[in-house]
Amino acid sequence: MKKNSRIYVAGHRGLAGSAILRRLESLGYTDLVTRTSSELDLRNPLAVEEFFHKEGIEFVFLAAAKVGGIVANNEYPADFIRDNLMIQTNVIDSAYRNGVKKLLFLGSTCIYPKMAPQPLKEEYLLTGELEPTNEPYAVAKIAGIKMCQSYNRQYGIDYISVMPTNLYGPNDNFDLEKSHVLPALIRKFHDAKMNNEPTVTVWGTGTPRREFLYVDDLADACVFLMNNYSGNEIVNIGVGDDVTIKELAETVKATVGFEGELVFDTTKPDGTPRKLVDVTRLSNLGWKASMSLTDGVKEAYSWFLENYEKEAIRK
Template structure:
């Protein structure tokens, strides 16, 4: 990418897209195309086609998606598979028909089988059953990978895919019904501290292990790969180490300053037992994460406090 290239970041207001925009601006890219979902509904093929025909972006970061945690995936499976299939199909096809030089599709490590060998390498895709609670979302993301591969094979395009591990950062979703575990816990502990509650409930046993990547690290990785990687294999993006939900809860409790107890509700689902990605390929391409989990959590909680009304619509 040249510093003057026309770059479209789909989903620029979300956790991932906003981090990509910050990274591009930080590195001196000046010609960024961004549209809110109110201005451009990516589920609407006609709107997407019109946008690409008028703006003619040269590079596309496809970070737009309907995302959520266990509760949201479980309650709205049709929304998750429909909206994600529509978004990625419209953007990928419009990119091809309007001569986009390169596209980067962002997936998720939920594409891997529930009981995949750990750490999960790229070649275990489609070797086993998916986690039932997020299967519709995972199937949509797998379809996105295969769509990029198929367009490359049939049309000679240069579309690459990356699979980030669990993400956290600025502009995360802190809604308790639809968010992922880390922002949900941060909000729970924050509100419990304000209300002087004696305890905070955490879903599950606390034993599942998860890997967490700071969104600014992800942004750095995807800009790096957009500029350096043209391979056919999709690439995992992660930190290469994980932590139990129990340990995560304790870390967030300390960062927030909550003084009460943590109560684990074992009647609630745990989800996949472990999700650690193999980042050997990424390391071989010359990239590794810069932020530790402790540093990232501190930065995110500071941002949360500064933007609490926007983040969760509660009073300070």
């Protein structure tokens, strides 16, 4: 990408997309194109085709997606598979039809089998059954990967797919019903502290292990890969280290300053026992994460405090 290349960030208001936009701006890219969902419904193929036809887009970061945690995935499986299939199909196909030079598709590490060996290597894709709680979302993301790979093979284009691990940071979703575990914990501990509650309840046993990537590190990796990687193989993006949910909860508790007790609700699902990605491929390309979990949680909590009064957080 050149500094004046016409670059479209799809999903620029979301967690990943907003970070990619910030990173591009900080690096001096000047021709950045964005559309809100009300301005452009990516589920509408005619609208997406018209957008690409008119705008002359050269590069695409496809970060637009319907996302959520265990609760949302369990309750709205049809929404997750339908909306994500429609969004990525429309953007990938219209990008190809209108001469986009390169596209980066953001997948998710939930594409890997539930019981795959750890750490998760890229070649483990489609080698076993998926985690049932987010299978519709994972199937949609796998379809996006295969679509990029198939278009590359048939049309000789350069669309790459990256698999970020659990993300957190500015512009995260802190809704307790729809958010992922880390922002949910920040919200829970903060509310408990403000209300002088004696305990905070965490779903599950606390034993599953998870890896957490600060979203600005993800953005840096995405821009790096767009400029330095071409190929049909997917690329994991992570830190290469993980913690238990209990350890995560204790980190958030200390950051927020909650002085009560932790309680684990073992009647709630744990999800995948462990989800650590192998980042050897990314490391060999010359990139590694820089934000520690402790510092990242502090940054995420600071952003939360600055934006807590906004309606999007207080839902």
